[in-house]
Amino acid sequence: MCQECGCGNVGGDVKIGAHSPEHEHHHGLEHGHGHAHDHGKKTVDLNRSLMEKNALLAERNRGFFRAKKLLVLNVVSSPGSGKTTFIRETATRLGTSLRVGVIVGDLATDNDAARLRTAGIPVVQITTGTVCHLDADMVAKAAAQLDLDKLDVLVIENVGNLVCPADYDLGEDLRVVLLSVTEGEDKPLKYPPMFHSAHVAVVTKSDLAAAAGFNRDLALVNLHRISHHARIFELSAKTGDGMKPWLDFLAQQRAAV
Amino acid sequence: MHEVAIMTEALRMAVDAAKSAGASRVSKLRLRIGSLSGVVPDSMRFAFDVVCHGTLADGATLEIEAISAACWCMTCQTEFECVDFFNECPRCHNVSGELRHGRELEIADVEIS
Ligand SMILES: Nc1nc2c(ncn2[C@@H]2O[C@H](COP(=O)(O)OP(=O)(O)OP(=O)(O)O)[C@@H](O)[C@H]2O)c(=O)[nH]1
Ligand SMILES: [Mg+2]
Ligand SMILES: [Zn+2]
Ligand SMILES: [Zn+2]
Ligand SMILES: [Zn+2]
Ligand SMILES: [Zn+2]
Numbered sequence: 001m002c003q004e005c006g007c008g009n010v011g012g013d014v015k016i017g018a019h020s021p022e023h024e025h026h027h028g029l030e031h032g033h034g035h036a037h038d039h040g041k042k043t044v045d046l047n048r049s050l051m052e053k054n055a056l057l058a059e060r061n062r063g064f065f066r067a068k069k070l071l072v073l074n075v076v077s078s079p080g081s082g083k084t085t086f087i088r089e090t091a092t093r094l095g096t097s098l099r100v101g102v103i104v105g106d107l108a109t110d111n112d113a114a115r116l117r118t119a120g121i122p123v124v125q126i127t128t129g130t131v132c133h134l135d136a137d138m139v140a141k142a143a144a145q146l147d148l149d150k151l152d153v154l155v156i157e158n159v160g161n162l163v164c165p166a167d168y169d170l171g172e173d174l175r176v177v178l179l180s181v182t183e184g185e186d187k188p189l190k191y192p193p194m195f196h197s198a199h200v201a202v203v204t205k206s207d208l209a210a211a212a213g214f215n216r217d218l219a220l221v222n223l224h225r226i227s228h229h230a231r232i233f234e235l236s237a238k239t240g241d242g243m244k245p246w247l248d249f250l251a252q253q254r255a256a257v
Numbered sequence: 258m259h260e261v262a263i264m265t266e267a268l269r270m271a272v273d274a275a276k277s278a279g280a281s282r283v284s285k286l287r288l289r290i291g292s293l294s295g296v297v298p299d300s301m302r303f304a305f306d307v308v309c310h311g312t313l314a315d316g317a318t319l320e321i322e323a324i325s326a327a328c329w330c331m332t333c334q335t336e337f338e339c340v341d342f343f344n345e346c347p348r349c350h351n352v353s354g355e356l357r358h359g360r361e362l363e364i365a366d367v368e369i370s
Contacts, residue, residue: 041370192342
């Protein structure tokens with residue numbers, strides 16, 4: 001994330017202390033002065049980020065994953081952009097060259113976990129219920145159920161949602177945002193925090209581009225503009241077109257951990 | 258959106274502050290919310306009543322200070338007010354996506370007794 005951006009950079013030093021009351025008054029015989037303030041109330045300055053707990057846990061995750069030499073991906077997109085298919089194909093094509101494990105967040109079902117297991121990889125499912133995003137604590141608990149020493153890459157499939165997952169660092173190395181050709185070229189403009197925070201942007205379902213009337217140039221202009229920190233890939237998880245550069249990139253990133 | 262999760266965290270901080278000061282009640286929380294934080298103040302108020310129920314902060318007042326957004330122009334090295342994430346600098350007309358303010362989600366202070 002770039003230094004110039006305010007994103008994720010809220011809150012200063014933790015500071016707790018009582019305001020000293022501005023006025024001094026004497027309680028005594030003259031206590032008929034009828035002032036309106038409540039006695040015994042005091043204001044305590046906090047000036048803390050409400051995201052601070054997640055930020056702390058995310059850093060803890062990051063340190064832990066780093067010590068395990070894991071490359072960790074946080075895969076985000078709108079519902080149905082192709083996260084599960086993309087992750088399964090990635091794991092299958094990597095074969096034994098990189099061992100992949102997945103943590104998958106889903107509001108209600110375990111369908112995605114079942115589909116991912118067909119690739120023969122370890123999968124932990126987090127059912128979030130009404131919570132529309134994963135947080136660092138959920139990821140820490142899920143990761144504890146995986147044998148991380150047997151993995152090289154840990155992929156976290158976030159809940160299909162482009163809004164709140166943007167605010168929750170999970171301790172990942174790379175945030176990977178998917179944009180499918182069927183969902184409109186202006187998605188990055190509609191969800192700038194998510195697209196801006198991405199390290200990787202993947203245009204998915206490229207096999208459907210013609211049928212969907214996908215305006216590739218426009219999508220790329222928008223991605224370059226908003227996801228200006230990201231490496232961009234275009235691929236189809238279904239046909240395998242364009243998967244190779246992505247897999248090479250992953251291997252290179254893993255080697256750098 | 259995740260207003261309930263965020264409000265729960267605000268309440269936790271407020272109650273902790275009250276307890277460590279030996280207070281038994283939280284009567285007011287003041288939050289700072291950026292216009293581009295993605296959090297809707299009305300939903301925060303709704304979440305507030307729900308999460309405070311039955312806690313030290315039951316019946317407390319919620320004050321929300323809205324923070325307007327500002328972008329940073331790297332060319333002019335100045336900050337300018339904006340309403341969106343990507344805005345044209347009024348001086349040089351370059352587009353900047355580098356927000357300086359507007360994403361705030363903070364608890365400013367609490368009133369306890
Ligand atoms: N043609 C085509 N279809 C795809 C491709 N990738 C995914 N799909 C289809 O798109 C639909 C949604 O794919 P998923 O992988 O379940 O998408 P998701 O992002 O995991 O969905 P949620 O987890 O529900 O948000 C499925 O019917 C997939 O078969 C692709 O590259 N090409
Ligand atoms: Mg899925
Ligand atoms: Zn940037
Ligand atoms: Zn008095
Ligand atoms: Zn959420
Ligand atoms: Zn300028």
